[in-house]
Amino acid sequence: MLELHDGALTVPEILARWYALEATSNYGAYIPFVGTVREEDGIDGLSFDVYEPILTSWFDAWGAKVAPLGAVLKMAHSRGDVYLHESSYIAAVFSPKRRVALETIDAFVEDFKASAPIWKYDLKDGKRIYARERSTAIAGAGLLGRNG
Amino acid sequence: MLELHDGALTVPEILARWYALEATSNYGAYIPFVGTVREEDGIDGLSFDVYEPILTSWFDAWGAKVAPLGAVLKMAHSRGDVYLHESSYIAAVFSPKRRVALETIDAFVEDFKASAPIWKYDLKDGKRIYARERSTAIAGAGLLGRNG
Amino acid sequence: MITVEFLGPIQKPVLSMEASTLREVAEVLKQDPTMAEWIENCAVAVNDTLVGSLDTPLKEGDKVSLLPPVCGG
C-alpha cells in the first residue's frame, strides 16, 4: 500500500488504520517509521515533488523483495507543503518475526532516501528552494554525461 | 516513559498519545515497534508476569544511554493475559535523525528480549504454561551454581 | 518523435525530438547550457523504467525522464 497525501500526514489516523488492516493477518511485529519536519536553518517547512510512476514501481519492487520473508510494506508520503513539526513520511513493515521487521524497516528507509523519486525543497522567506546539498543522486546517475 | 497495562494494549491510543507528547520536541524520526500475539501452536493467547523494580531500572539505564544521542525511549507492556491478535508490547524511539532512531530501536528491542524481567506463558486448554524454550537466561545467570 | 521530461527541481518544459537511442538525446542535452548542472547527477528513465546504457533504443512515442538527486522523507 502506497499513499500520497496533499500536505501533512494525519499520523494517528494512518498508524491506526494500517494496524486495523492487518489486525488478523497474524503478524507478530509492526514497525512504522514516522518522519517529521524539524525546525532548523530557519525554515518554515518543507515541500515535496513526487514522481508517482517510478515511485510506484520502486515500491512494488520492494514489496516483491520482502514477500518471501513473509513481510509486507506500507508507505505514505506528502506532496506539496508540510510545515514545522508536521509529518511528511511514514513507512511501515509488518512481519511474523521481529528480526525480519527490524532489518526490513532499516533497509527500506535507507533505500527510500537513496532511490525514491521525491524532491525536497526548503520553504524559507516565502521561497521554495531545492535542498540540493541534502539530496542524493540516484544509483546510475550521470549516464548522460558519459563519453562513448 | 514506561507504562504497564493490565491486559492488551490499546495500540492506536498509545501511538497517538506518544506522537502528540513529542509533537513540538523537534524530533525528526519516531519509530514504534509493536508486538502482537500470533496464532501458533494452538495457543489461545499469552500471559505475562512483570517484575517492575528491575524493569524500571533497566529502562532508565537505556534512557541514560541514548540521551547523549539526543534520543528518547518509551515503552508499554501488558501484565496478565493477552489474546490472539492483541498486542502486548510497544517500544518507541524519538530522535532528531533517522540513523540514531533505526539503530536504537533495533538495539533496544533486542536487549529487551534478552534482559527485561518479564516472563511469558502460553495460554492453552485453560492452562498457563511457562514458555521456557522461548525464554533467554539473563546475562550473568547461573551465578548460584558456580563453585568456589 | 520522443519526449524528454525534466522532473523535480529542473525548471524546464517538456522537449520533443527525433532520437533512436538515448545517446542522441544526451548529445542534444549536452549542448544546452541550462542543463550543465544536471547532466552529471541525473538518473534517466525510459517509459518510467530506469536505464543504465546510452545505447538504450528509443522508438516513436517513448518518454525519457531525467531524475535529479532525490531527498524524500
Place this chain on the structure above:
Amino acid sequence: MITVEFLGPIQKPVLSMEASTLREVAEVLKQDPTMAEWIENCAVAVNDTLVGSLDTPLKEGDKVSLLPPVCGG
C-alpha cells in the same frame, strides 16, 4: 534475616534466612530439590540490582531475587 524471592515461573513462596553473603544463600538453595531446574539459569538481584559475585555481602533486611529466563514482548 534476609529474604529470598522467586520471580516469574518459579512457584515458591518467599524464604527468610540468616546469611551474610550470597554464597550462603546459594548453599541453601542448592540443597533444595525443587530449585534444581533453576540454579543454573537464574540471574540474581540484591535489593533490585543485578549482581555478579557470590561474595556479594548481605545485611539485615536485604532482598535477594531470583530471575529465571525471560521472554517479554
